[in-house]
Amino acid sequence: MALVVQKYGGSSVADASSIKRVAQRIVTTKKAGNDVAVIVSAMGDTTDELLDLAEQVSPLPQGRELDMLLTAGERISMALLAMAIANLGHEARSFTGSQAGVITNSTHGKARIIDVTPSRIQEAIDQGHIAIVAGFQGVSQDTKDITTLGRGGSDTTAVALAAALEADVCEIYTDVDGIFTADPRIVPAARRIPRISYDEMMEMAACGAKILHLRCVEYARRFDLPIHVRSSYSNKEGTWVVSDPYSEGTEMEQPIISGVAHDRSEAKITVVGVPDKVGEAAAIFKTLADAEVNIDMIVQNVSAAATGRTDISFTLPTADSQTALTALKKIQARIGFESLLFDDQIGKVSLIGAGMRSHPGVTATFFAALADAGVNIEMISTSEIRISVVVGQDDVDSAVAAAHHAFDLDVDQVEAVVYGGTGR
Amino acid sequence: MALVVQKYGGSSVADASSIKRVAQRIVTTKKAGNDVAVIVSAMGDTTDELLDLAEQVSPLPQGRELDMLLTAGERISMALLAMAIANLGHEARSFTGSQAGVITNSTHGKARIIDVTPSRIQEAIDQGHIAIVAGFQGVSQDTKDITTLGRGGSDTTAVALAAALEADVCEIYTDVDGIFTADPRIVPAARRIPRISYDEMMEMAACGAKILHLRCVEYARRFDLPIHVRSSYSNKEGTWVVSDPYSEGTEMEQPIISGVAHDRSEAKITVVGVPDKVGEAAAIFKTLADAEVNIDMIVQNVSAAATGRTDISFTLPTADSQTALTALKKIQARIGFESLLFDDQIGKVSLIGAGMRSHPGVTATFFAALADAGVNIEMISTSEIRISVVVGQDDVDSAVAAAHHAFDLDVDQVEAVVYGGTGR
Numbered sequence: 001m002a003l004v005v006q007k008y009g010g011s012s013v014a015d016a017s018s019i020k021r022v023a024q025r026i027v028t029t030k031k032a033g034n035d036v037a038v039i040v041s042a043m044g045d046t047t048d049e050l051l052d053l054a055e056q057v058s059p060l061p062q063g064r065e066l067d068m069l070l071t072a073g074e075r076i077s078m079a080l081l082a083m084a085i086a087n088l089g090h091e092a093r094s095f096t097g098s099q100a101g102v103i104t105n106s107t108h109g110k111a112r113i114i115d116v117t118p119s120r121i122q123e124a125i126d127q128g129h130i131a132i133v134a135g136f137q138g139v140s141q142d143t144k145d146i147t148t149l150g151r152g153g154s155d156t157t158a159v160a161l162a163a164a165l166e167a168d169v170c171e172i173y174t175d176v177d178g179i180f181t182a183d184p185r186i187v188p189a190a191r192r193i194p195r196i197s198y199d200e201m202m203e204m205a206a207c208g209a210k211i212l213h214l215r216c217v218e219y220a221r222r223f224d225l226p227i228h229v230r231s232s233y234s235n236k237e238g239t240w241v242v243s244d245p246y247s248e249g250t251e252m253e254q255p256i257i258s259g260v261a262h263d264r265s266e267a268k269i270t271v272v273g274v275p276d277k278v279g280e281a282a283a284i285f286k287t288l289a290d291a292e293v294n295i296d297m298i299v300q301n302v303s304a305a306a307t308g309r310t311d312i313s314f315t316l317p318t319a320d321s322q323t324a325l326t327a328l329k330k331i332q333a334r335i336g337f338e339s340l341l342f343d344d345q346i347g348k349v350s351l352i353g354a355g356m357r358s359h360p361g362v363t364a365t366f367f368a369a370l371a372d373a374g375v376n377i378e379m380i381s382t383s384e385i386r387i388s389v390v391v392g393q394d395d396v397d398s399a400v401a402a403a404h405h406a407f408d409l410d411v412d413q414v415e416a417v418v419y420g421g422t423g424r
Numbered sequence: 425m426a427l428v429v430q431k432y433g434g435s436s437v438a439d440a441s442s443i444k445r446v447a448q449r450i451v452t453t454k455k456a457g458n459d460v461a462v463i464v465s466a467m468g469d470t471t472d473e474l475l476d477l478a479e480q481v482s483p484l485p486q487g488r489e490l491d492m493l494l495t496a497g498e499r500i501s502m503a504l505l506a507m508a509i510a511n512l513g514h515e516a517r518s519f520t521g522s523q524a525g526v527i528t529n530s531t532h533g534k535a536r537i538i539d540v541t542p543s544r545i546q547e548a549i550d551q552g553h554i555a556i557v558a559g560f561q562g563v564s565q566d567t568k569d570i571t572t573l574g575r576g577g578s579d580t581t582a583v584a585l586a587a588a589l590e591a592d593v594c595e596i597y598t599d600v601d602g603i604f605t606a607d608p609r610i611v612p613a614a615r616r617i618p619r620i621s622y623d624e625m626m627e628m629a630a631c632g633a634k635i636l637h638l639r640c641v642e643y644a645r646r647f648d649l650p651i652h653v654r655s656s657y658s659n660k661e662g663t664w665v666v667s668d669p670y671s672e673g674t675e676m677e678q679p680i681i682s683g684v685a686h687d688r689s690e691a692k693i694t695v696v697g698v699p700d701k702v703g704e705a706a707a708i709f710k711t712l713a714d715a716e717v718n719i720d721m722i723v724q725n726v727s728a729a730a731t732g733r734t735d736i737s738f739t740l741p742t743a744d745s746q747t748a749l750t751a752l753k754k755i756q757a758r759i760g761f762e763s764l765l766f767d768d769q770i771g772k773v774s775l776i777g778a779g780m781r782s783h784p785g786v787t788a789t790f791f792a793a794l795a796d797a798g799v800n801i802e803m804i805s806t807s808e809i810r811i812s813v814v815v816g817q818d819d820v821d822s823a824v825a826a827a828h829h830a831f832d833l834d835v836d837q838v839e840a841v842v843y844g845g846t847g848r
Contacts, residue, residue, distance in 0.1 A: 016480035050500065056440035058507040065510070068518050069503035072496040076474065079493035083482040086489070094492050099568070120568075144523070144544075 002168040003125070004029055007039040007135065007158035011175050012232040013077045014044030022173075022232065023084035030090055030130055037121055037131040037165060039158040040081055042073025063108025067137075067148045071096070074134030082132045092130040095120060097137035098146065101164075102157060104138035110150030113157075113219075114141055116164035125165075133161060152213020159216045163223035170225055173232035174211055178239030179204070181259040181409045186400050189410040193258060194237065195245035200258045200352055203386040206296075207350035208263025217241065256355035256362065257407040262400050263348045264393055266296060267318040268379070271328065273309045273338030281312060283335055284328070291327040293320045297348075297381040297388065309338070313379060315390060318344050346378065347396035350388040351403055362407075363387055369406035375399045426592040427549070428453055431463040431559065431582035435599050436656040437501045438468030446597075446656065447508035454514055454554055461545055461555040461589060463582040464505055466497025487532025491561075491572045495520070498558030506556045516554040519544060521561035522570065525588075526581060528562035531716075534574030537581075537643075538565055540588035549589075557585060576637020583640045587647035594649055597656035598635055602663030603628070605683040605833045610824045613834040617682060618661065619669035624682045624776055627810040630720075631774035632687025641665065680786065681777035681831040686824050688771045688817055690720060691742040692803070695752065697733045697762030705736060707759055708752070715751040717744045721772075721805040721812065733762070737803060739814060742768050770802065771820035774812040775827055786831075787811055793830035799823045 006026065013019050030036045050069050054061045061069075078094040085092035101117035124131040135154025140147050149156055155172055162170035179201070182190040196204075198221035205214040211229060220227050220241065230238025274280050281300065288295060296315040316324055321342065328340055349370075356362050366387055370377060375398060379390035391399050404410060430450065437443050454460045474493050478485045485493075502518040509516035525541035548555040559578025562571050573580055579596055586594035603625070606614040620628075622645035629638040635653055644651050644665065654662025698704050705724065712719060720739040740748055745766065752764055773794075780786050790811055794801060799822060803814035815823050828834060 016477060019481055053440060053500070053504055054507060057443055057504045058511040060511075061507040062510050065503045065506040065516075065518055068506075069500060072499040072503075075496040075499065076477070076493060079489045079496075080477060080481045082489040082492075083478060083485040086486050087482040087484075092489075094489055 001033055001035060003035045003037070003165060004169055004171060005037045005039065005158055005162035005165065005167040006171045006173060007154060008041065008081075008173045008232060009154065009175075010041040010044050010047070010077075012173055013040060013081065016080070019043075019077070019080050020084050020087075023081060023088055025232065026081075026085060026130060027088045027090050035125045037125060037133060037161060037167070038081070039133050039135040039154055039161060040074060040077050041135050041154045042070075043077045043080075046073040046076065064145055067108045067146050070148055071134065071137045071146050074136060078132045078134050082130075085130055085132075090130055091128065092132055093124050094132040094134070095124075096134050097157065098139035100131075100133045100161065102138035102160065103141050104147045104149065106140040106142050106145065106147065108145075108147055111138060111140065111147035113138060113149065113160050116160050118161055118164050121161065122165065133157065152215050155213050155216035156219055159219045159223075159225060159227065163219065163225050167225070169228055170220065171228045171230060172212065172216075173230060175231065175233065176211065177231045177234065177236055178229050179209065179211060179241075179259070182400055182404045183262065186262070186397050187260075187404045187410070190259075190404065191409070193239050195240045195242060196258055197245050197354060198241060198243060199385060200354055201241045203350070203352045203383065204259060204261050207261035207352065207386065207388060208265070208348060209259075209261045212241070256359050257351055257353035257409065259352055259409065260400050260403045260407075261350045261352060262396050263350075264396060265318055266315045266346060266348060266390075267321050267342065267344035268313060268315050268346050268390065269321070269324060269328070270311055270313040270341040270343075271337050272311050272341060273307070274312055275336050276308050276310045280335055280337075283331065284312065287327050287331050288316075288324055291323050293324045293327070297379055297390065299379050299381075315346070315348065315379070345393045346390050347393045347399075348388055348390050349396060349399040349403065350386055351407070352386045354385050356385050356387070365406055366403055369402040370399055373398045373402035375402070425457055425459060427459045427461070427589060428593055428595060429461045429463065429582055429586035429589065429591040430595045430597060431578060432465065432505075432597045432656060433578065433599075434465040434468050434471070434501075436597055437464060437505065440504070443467075443501070443504050444508050444511075447505060447512055449656065450505075450509060450554060451512045451514050459549050461549060461557060461585065461591070462505070463557050463559040463578055463585060464498060464501050465559050465578045466494075467501045467504075470497040470500065488569055491532045491570050494572055495558065495561045495570050498560060502556045502558050506554075509554055509556075514554055515552065516556055517548050518556040518558070519548075520558050521581065522563035524555075524557045524585065526562035526584065527565050528571045528573065530564040530566050530569065530571065532569075532571055534716075535562055535564065535571035537562060537573065537584050540584050542585055542588050545585065546589065557581065576639045579637050579640035580643055583643045583647075583649060583651065587643065587649050591649070593652055594644065595652045595654060596636065596640075597654060599655065599657065600635065601655045601658065601660055602653050603633065603635060603665075603683070606824055606828045607686065610686070610821050611684075611828045611834070614683075614828065615833070617663050619664045619666060620682060621669050621778060622665060622667060623809060624778055625665045627774070627776045627807065628683060628685050631685035631776065631810065631812055632689070632772060633683075633685045636665070680780065680783055681775060681833065683776055683833065684824050684827045684831075685774045685776060686771060686820050687774075688820060689742055690739045690770060690772060690814075691745050691766065691768035692737060692739050692770050692814065693745070693748060693752070694735055694737040694765040694767075695761050696735050696765060697731070698736055699760050700732050700734045704759060707755065708736065711751050711755050712740075712748055715747050717748045717751070721803055721814065723803050723805075739770070739772065739803070769817045770814050771817045771823075772812055772814050773820060773823040773827065774810055775831070776810045778809050780809050780811070789830055790827060793826040794823055797822045797826035799826070 082092040082094040103115040104111035227241040506516040506518040528535035559581040651665040
């Protein structure tokens with residue numbers, strides 16, 4: 001008997017009939033002889049509706065109260081799902097994040113999981129019940145206040161709980177068939193990737209692939225927990241995210257490139273005329289870290305000898321731009337930089353693949369493909385298994401298509417990236 | 425410095441602008457130098473919307489899951505209210521029933537409060553914060569599951585918390601100016617009662633006055649906690665419910681009749697042909713108690729000597745009828761009664777007043793007034809300070825008006841009953 005943890009997103013439980021459909025699928029899994037725990041997000045638009053209410057009441061709601069408000073969303077969906085399962089003749093019990101033992105720090109709105117102590121869930125499973133758990137939420141260790149986990153929170157809850165319960169697999173249900181080699185809306189010839197490694201999936205997630213959030217893949221890697229990303233609308237196999245995707249019975253050659261990811265959600269800030277002295281860059285990024293701004297790519301130009309000054313560019317979530325610019329303005333006099341430039345009309349295109357490190361020609365092929373497509377590269381960043389470039393936002397589609405084609409992903413190969421999906 | 429506990433019902437927090445108005449009122453109380461704790465119901469139609477969702481998912485939802493679902497309602501309203509207060513420059517923190525220490529038994533849907541341990545609320549108040557607490561909900565002592573308190577639950581939460589915090593007053597805000605001598609929709613000349621005793625208020629509540637629920641008045645009497653029922657739309661004094669309303673500085677003669685209450689929510693069941701033996705009535709009412717049916721009035725006819733059988737009639741909430749009839753059918757053979765009659769087209773009209781016991785003519789005047797109005801009496805029940813009659817549902821309005829007029833409540837006197845209000 002296996003223990004299967006399943007996670008259903010907001011679009012899978014958008015209304016009563018969707019909830020009944022999901023209940024049916026859960027019961028099928030249970031009937032097949034598995035123990036089942038289910039993590040569920042808030043129904044469809046619930047979160048947006050609650051945020052809208054909050055906005056009507058207060059322009060700047062406190063984090064603690066916003067978390068209290070938003071966690072009502074999963075409470076509704078999980079109770080309804082438990083009822084729908086009971087209606088099919090199986091015992092189901094719903095649990096809040098707090099009841100499920102999801103212990104977090106106190107950073108409201110983006111709390112981190114510190115510990116998972118799922119004794120009530122284990123007890124329910126031992127009694128033969130199906131446990132339904134609210135995703136996205138927990139309880140703070142220090143203040144005992146209700147917290148939310150922020151973006152990717154429900155996936156992270158699912159993986160964290162699956163790890164704590166020593167589940168055999170964590171199934172993440174979504175509205176597509178798995179992870180694709182590129183966004184099929186941009187590249188119609190994109191293909192589903194049957195198996196991918198944690199490392200590649202993390203690079204994909206970090207580079208804009210939205211189906212799985214970076215945090216949840218990190219968590220799964222740490223506990224070596226297999227994730228199966230699949231559609232809640234079919235019984236087809238989806239994409240397995242595992243530690244070594246190519247070891248088990250696959251005869252095909254290790255693919256060089258897994259997929260092409262893209263991300264339009266970032267902006268670029270350039271700090272112009274930074275004095276080229278030790279510690280200036282550190283001061284800038286310490287300021288940004290103190291303001292809790294997450295930086296992605298960083299580029300520092302070679303110092304112009306004549307002026308003794310340099311420019312530092314970095315990318316960040318567009319939503320954090322205001323915070324970052326305000327924080328930087330405050331230290332302008334102390335650091336002595338000249339000005340700040342801001343550009344939110346950018347996009348990031350990333351080529352990901354474990355084979356990259358052993359094939360030095362990849363970078364050259366990538367850049368040539370972009371050049372042929374008339375795409376100008378503004379910034380470059382690389383890792384062992386990834387090359388990312390920042391381009392103009394209007395060039396993203398053609399850059400993705402050009403790269404996908406240049407690496408023969410259009411034809412019969414086996415790889416990945418992503419589109420759509422929800423933030424929770 | 426006083427400690428004021430305020431309770432706002434669903435209609436007082438129906439939308440964002442109502443919530444802001446209530447926040448303003450709370451802040452005014454705080455600014456006047458009081459410590460404040462607030463109990464809040466779910467927004468307007470939230471509960472009905474959630475019940476509707478549950479119905480779409482399951483015809484017979486489990487109590488545990490229904491409670492989990494419904495408690496999302498107060499979570500939303502309390503978080504929004506805390507935000508609105510913070511927006512006015514005062515610290516507010518919201519707490520679920522469980523966080524507020526409202527400990528109940530495990531009877532989902534109508535849990536009883538066992539204990540209130542409001543240490544987190546006291547702490548918040550001690551720190552100068554305004555505490556916002558979800559009404560209607562608690563956590564079960566045995567299973568640690570979330571429970572709801574059923575009808576009158578939010579008022580009961582308010583009074584129970586006020587008692588535990590040793591508050592100076594519990595203010596119940598509603599959409600009318602207080603308790604009236606009769607429903608003003610039936611008797612336009614009805615008047616607000618400035619002060620009323622717990623006992624009279626309990627009789628009123630038991631007899632259909634909907635503004636305060638019986639449970640909450642019982643609770644207040646036990647702890648001798650003053651309740652002030654008043655409008656959330658004005659600053660006028662409302663009705664004070666206290667232990668001895670006539671002792672403090674009032675020179676007027678003790679009124680004979682406080683008011684006329686009515687109730688259309690009950691049905692009547694008659695058990696026909698019960699063998700007139702010791703223990704038969706006990707068996708019938710034990711069966712009903714085991715089925716958790718609340719019985720109101722009971723009438724047993726004199727046994728017909730010829731048959732050795734008697735009829736027993738009782739009234740009960742119409743909502744419990746099906747349960748009661750099913751339970752009784754099961755024991756029909758064992759008890760040997762002949763049949764069951766059911767009538768939900770009834771209404772109860774009650775005359776309430778502490779002065780009644782010393783004025784034997786009251787009953788005669790009451791019945792004469794009903795006779796003059798052409799109203800037929802089906803059942804009668806009396807207590808020290810109340811006379812209730814069951815009449816045809818269509819006769820309720822004329823019976824109320826006739827009684828109100830017969831006891832001179834239309835003119836310049838000072839008494840009570842009720843209308844409107846929500847169930848929570």
